Amino acid sequence: MLDRRSFLALSAATAAAGGLAACAKKSDTASSGSSGSSGGTITLGFSQVGSESGWRAANTQSVKDAAKAAGINLKFSDAQQKQENQISAIRNYIAQKVDVIAFSPVVVTGWDAVLKEAKAAGIPVVLTDRSVETSDSSLYVTLVGSDFEIEGERAAHLLEKVLADHKGAVKIAQLEGTTGAAPAIERAKGFKKVMDASDPTWKIVASQSGDFTRAGGKQVMAAFLQAHSDINVLFAHNDDMAIGAIQSIQAAGKKPGTDIKIVSIDGVHDGFVAMTKGQINAIAECNPLLGPQLMDIVKTVHAGKGSTLERWIKTKEGDYMAAQAAAALPTRKY
Ligand code: GZL
Numbered sequence: 001m002l003d004r005r006s007f008l009a010l011s012a013a014t015a016a017a018g019g020l021a022a023c024a025k026k027s028d029t030a031s032s033g034s035s036g037s038s039g040g041t042i043t044l045g046f047s048q049v050g051s052e053s054g055w056r057a058a059n060t061q062s063v064k065d066a067a068k069a070a071g072i073n074l075k076f077s078d079a080q081q082k083q084e085n086q087i088s089a090i091r092n093y094i095a096q097k098v099d100v101i102a103f104s105p106v107v108v109t110g111w112d113a114v115l116k117e118a119k120a121a122g123i124p125v126v127l128t129d130r131s132v133e134t135s136d137s138s139l140y141v142t143l144v145g146s147d148f149e150i151e152g153e154r155a156a157h158l159l160e161k162v163l164a165d166h167k168g169a170v171k172i173a174q175l176e177g178t179t180g181a182a183p184a185i186e187r188a189k190g191f192k193k194v195m196d197a198s199d200p201t202w203k204i205v206a207s208q209s210g211d212f213t214r215a216g217g218k219q220v221m222a223a224f225l226q227a228h229s230d231i232n233v234l235f236a237h238n239d240d241m242a243i244g245a246i247q248s249i250q251a252a253g254k255k256p257g258t259d260i261k262i263v264s265i266d267g268v269h270d271g272f273v274a275m276t277k278g279q280i281n282a283i284a285e286c287n288p289l290l291g292p293q294l295m296d297i298v299k300t301v302h303a304g305k306g307s308t309l310e311r312w313i314k315t316k317e318g319d320y321m322a323a324q325a326a327a328a329l330p331t332r333k334y
Contacts (some may be wrong), residue, residue, distance in 0.1 A: 046095025066291030152190025217241030
């Protein structure tokens with residue numbers, strides 16, 4: 001199976017043709033005014049994963065604020081982390097003849113049928129945040145979002161820095177994101193790639209999904225600690241699960257950030273606060289503020305110029321050690 005990077009690299013040409021066709025058909029319809037747009041206003045149908053984390057809340061706000069600023073009529077739905085809800089929301093947008101559909105797919109598989117329906121209706125689709133696995137790359141025009149595999153690699157390199165003075169075994173617990181979701185699959189892959197190449201004494205002794213939620217992180221970490229008293233590192237696929245896990249670590253009479261070093265991904269406000277308290281040792285940022293880029297993409301696609309876009313528009317993001325958190329916190333945008 002193609003991994004995400006090679007898949008995306010291979011799909012550019014077909015997508016350009018397919019995307020162009022969809023846009024051309026849509027823009028033809030758009031000019032006849034029979035689409036969701038009233039006059040010059042573009043109507044965007046957006047299906048959001050849910051409201052599972054601080055990252056998601058910031059991402060939702062960014063999309064809503066950017067649509068308003070761009071004068072785009074936004075139809076927004078929250079799928080509560082259920083793929084069937086996203087599929088029905090996309091079908092509703094097709095029925096309403098919106099001009100463009102955008103969504104963050106909760107998991108990577110199971111989208112071909114509904115995306116083929118959007119293509120048949122001449123409605124171009126833009127992916128935000130997370131990717132899909134499909135053999136038909138004309139089913140969406142572009143993806144705007146982070147490289148999750150690189151984020152996993154970055155988290156492992158941050159852990160190398162956190163463990164610079166560490167002596168002895170490294171027993172890692174991994175809190176995975178939502179099962180089947182691109183960030184969960186790829187962050188685990190990137191982390192393991194660096195781990196295997198860097199230090200053979202590192203061992204992942206427990207790994208399970210906490211579904212990107214605080215409750216999930218707390219519950220799974222409690223179970224980890226029951227089964228493995230020797231855990232001295234936690235790698236969490238997002239800050240919310242790390243924050244939930246901190247409660248279980250403390251309940252077990254251990255000091256988060258000291259007895260159990262913690263590296264996480266996202267960089268939400270509460271993650272930075274936990275770093276200022278020394279409870280999280282480092283965070284690889286994942287930027288949720290995709291709204292403005294998404295609206296620019298929507299306007300380009302609606303104008304029939306989707307083929308001019310890169311197949312994957314990556315977001316810029318940084319890495320933070322706990323020592324940098326206090327200085328960074330006041331100007332953080334999420
Ligand atoms: C990543 C995003 C993930 C975040 C989580 O781009 O899809 O989903 O890392 C969120 O916090 O729930």
